[in-house]
Amino acid sequence: MTAPSVAPPVADVSRVLTELLSKPTQEGVLDGALVHAASLMGSQLLGGQVRGLGIVRRGNDRVGAVLGYPRDLLGLDVAGPWSTGRTRLLSDGSRDLYAANPPEVTAVFDRAGLASVSLSLVVPLADRGRSVGALLLDRVGEGTVTQQQQDAISRFGQSLGPLLGLIGSRDEWRQAARQITGAVVEAVESREFDALGHARAVTEIAMQLGRALGLAGRELDELWYASTLHDLGKIHGEAGHALVGANFLHGVTVLSEAERAVRHHHERWDGQGEPDRLAGEDIPLYARLVAVANAYVRMGDVGRVKSQAGKALDPRLVELLDKALSDLTLRSAQD
Numbered sequence: 001m002t003a004p005s006v007a008p009p010v011a012d013v014s015r016v017l018t019e020l021l022s023k024p025t026q027e028g029v030l031d032g033a034l035v036h037a038a039s040l041m042g043s044q045l046l047g048g049q050v051r052g053l054g055i056v057r058r059g060n061d062r063v064g065a066v067l068g069y070p071r072d073l074l075g076l077d078v079a080g081p082w083s084t085g086r087t088r089l090l091s092d093g094s095r096d097l098y099a100a101n102p103p104e105v106t107a108v109f110d111r112a113g114l115a116s117v118s119l120s121l122v123v124p125l126a127d128r129g130r131s132v133g134a135l136l137l138d139r140v141g142e143g144t145v146t147q148q149q150q151d152a153i154s155r156f157g158q159s160l161g162p163l164l165g166l167i168g169s170r171d172e173w174r175q176a177a178r179q180i181t182g183a184v185v186e187a188v189e190s191r192e193f194d195a196l197g198h199a200r201a202v203t204e205i206a207m208q209l210g211r212a213l214g215l216a217g218r219e220l221d222e223l224w225y226a227s228t229l230h231d232l233g234k235i236h237g238e239a240g241h242a243l244v245g246a247n248f249l250h251g252v253t254v255l256s257e258a259e260r261a262v263r264h265h266h267e268r269w270d271g272q273g274e275p276d277r278l279a280g281e282d283i284p285l286y287a288r289l290v291a292v293a294n295a296y297v298r299m300g301d302v303g304r305v306k307s308q309a310g311k312a313l314d315p316r317l318v319e320l321l322d323k324a325l326s327d328l329t330l331r332s333a334q335d
């Protein structure tokens with residue numbers, strides 16, 4: 001007697017959503033969501049391969065994540081069969097997707113292999129009635145998707161939509177906060193013609209140093225504010241500006257690390273700086289990163305910066321400067 005087939009265990013949706021909530025971007029959420037949705041689709045039961053696209057809506061719909069498809073698709077503006085607001089199984093594969101897009105987009109689809117799709121499960125994602133994206137799960141080869149699988153993925157999509165909307169709102173607030181911060185700093189810099197663009201240049205170098213050091217996510221976000229705001233106190237002049245800037249930020253809980261960096265970015269590795277004569281690793285990391293970036297922007301010469309290693313500047317971070325500048329040049333060329 002043949003043993004009955006057993007469906008693969010389904011991961012607890014609340015646990016999956018909690019894991020996805022830790023992702024810093026909508027794209028990160030969609031990456032994880034595609035993997036989970038594909039597991040719910042149970043490719044081993046279908047005898048074939050499951051691929052997928054994660055669509056995010058920011059004005060236009062665009063590809064924010066891929067599963068099994070080339071990463072060349074990321075960022076592509078697309079239209080598709082998710083506007084109905086309900087989960088649909090399309091037995092004619094990607095025909096609807098092709099029909100909704102212009103030739104230059106369908107040519108990208110061809111190169112990515114979407115023409116070989118035999119059927120597609122389209123899962124719209126909504127938050128409070130507003131479309132925030134979609135999941136497209138594609139089958140290549142023979143097979144079908146059971147009603148049970150469709151229902152499970154549809155329920156997952158209903159839970160995923162509000163999460164995607166929440167992170168999208170967080171991204172919008174984050175972008176607005178950065179724009180306001182940049183505007184305030186530009187207003188301060190406009191008092192001195194020579195200072196215009198200084199904070200932006202320091203931030204660019206500091207962020208590359210942070211990446212070279214292995215910082216990511218929230219750490220890079222904190223470093224961005226620390227470096228952008230490091231000279232905020234100059235609104236009251238050069239003298240004591242580090243303390244003045246830190247006092248401006250005092251009490252803003254989300255900027256507590258930036259406050260520490262602003263206060264201490266003129267400390268010296270050898271303990272001869274100000275305002276508290278901290279030395280070595282007692283100086284907050286973000287302050288040390290800002291100090292190296294600030295020195296390079298002001299001196300404009302790596303050799304001169306290296307001469308301050310172990311004196312004014314953290315020698316380990318100075319060693320990373322060449323890599324940071326090289327990476328920055330590469331990023332600029334790619335942009």
